Amino acid sequence: MVKVLIILGGLGGEGISNSVLTYLETMDKKDIDIYLGVAGPAKKSALKRAQAIGINLSILPGRNSKPILYFKALKEFVRTQHFDIVHVHGNSATLALDMLAAKRGGCNIRIAHSRNTSCTHPIIDKVLRPLFYANYTDGFACGEKAGKWLFKNRPFTVIPNGKNINRFLFNADIRNTMRRELGIDDKIVLGHVGVFNIQKNHAFLIEIFREICTRSNRYVLVLIGEDGGLQSDIKKKVNDYNLNDKVKFIGFKRDIEKYLCAMDIMVFPSIYEGLPNVVLEWQLSGLPSLLSDCITRECKVMDYAEYLPLDKGEKFWTDKILSTSIRKRNGEQNYIKSIFLKAGYDIENNAKLLKQIYFKLVETRLY
Known part of the structure; x- marks a missing residue:
């Protein structure tokens, strides 16, 4: 059984939230235990949709509004739940916060998933780049341009925004x-x-x-x-x-x-x-x-x-x-x-691919 924590900075009906929920609705849950951590505002309709998927839903302190409390809570959550993978969606080097918390919590596979090609806080992003690069282990991106934005010349894997x-x-x-x-x-x-x-x-x-x-x-x-x-x-x-x-x-x-x-x-x-x-x-x-x-x-x-x-x-x-x-x-x-x-935009195939990647990371990673 592979245990995965996926983290979103909020849960709504559009954009990243919709993409992640669509993947989770489609993915075969055999031999994989998925937790969805929500670290920000959440719409009732989106929470209801997430609960209907049959995954574990966890509400964390606000990532943007209470970063210190969020860091401590995430570190402790990872430590007590013993996740094989922590997979966080974002668009800047502020993901360093999540990556470091997961590392301190004892998780050895820490995925940063780039979802955009820019951010609204470029100075903070620039300052945090070294810390971010030192603490994530695997890079994902919704596309080539988003990957280049966050990871520069470092390797990353494109996970397409699959569709029904x-x-x-x-x-x-x-x-x-x-x-x-x-x-x-x-x-x-x-x-x-x-x-x-x-x-x-x-x-x-x-x-x-x-x-x-x-x-x-x-x-x-x-x-x-x-x-x-x-x-x-x-x-x-x-x-x-x-x-x-x-x-x-x-x-x-x-x-x-x-x-x-x-x-x-x-x-x-x-x-x-x-x-x-x-x-x-x-x-x-x-x-x-x-x-x-x-x-x-x-x-x-x-x-x-x-x-x-x-x-x-x-x-x-x-x-x-x-x-x-x-x-x-x-x-x-x-x-x-x-x-x-x-x-390559079929959600059935894309969900299978993501699950295969999760399992391959766990199987090949040396602890």
Whole structure:
């Protein structure tokens, strides 16, 4: 039996949380004992989802709000539970805190999993790099760019953001139902999925949409995602521009695939990303996807995903959106599925791979 502790700095419905929970839902639990440690804010719906998986759920002190208490609690938890592996998800050298605590607790396999290509505290990251490099044993990353960001020239293993491919394939009947539900039957629907925070760059997206509305009345914008602290600012901006009847805020949606069927074009002007799950989901659904050039090229699986420079401004992005054709998505599902399978994004295969890696690390590591 291999005993693994996976740590997240919070548990929500999107992003890293969703990716980890999807892996754990899919993974065969035979001969592996998994604990999920949550060291930050947790949504009730996400906790309920985690509990339904049948793993051990542990709430730790806040990693960011109470780092000293978190360090002591993690060290003691690792010491008493005798984990074979501690696997921590993050995006900077602040992972040194987790790696050192796991080391002091007696764990010999300490995985740092890079989930992004930048961070919000570069000075702290720089200061902690030596401590981080001295205390992690194995590097994982969601993509090549995220791995290079955190590990530089050191070795790391890419663990793809696997998907339940069939779930996200386009369905014409669902499209018609969802468009009626959203009241957008005859409109061209622009979509965005993401937490309302600085990284996702919603403010620029609203500037783009304002420019679009000066040229055409055929478009609506649907924003899907949790509040990361900036939603009220974005709503005020929409109100100030008199766009309330054209912009829909619909919150986080667990059944996101249904809403994607209703969309026509996705717009993603993020300032930085690792390898965002949502962009893969959009392409699976057959949606034209216009992405910031700050996002890794690994996201592009289909030809209808395109990168645009942020510094060109809202008029350039508007020109591109207005010239983007609405795709006929029905009838191409099997082709898209075959491309994604070939690209290595099937969650069944990816979950098997991760479990195999865990076992190989334990089998080959010299104590």
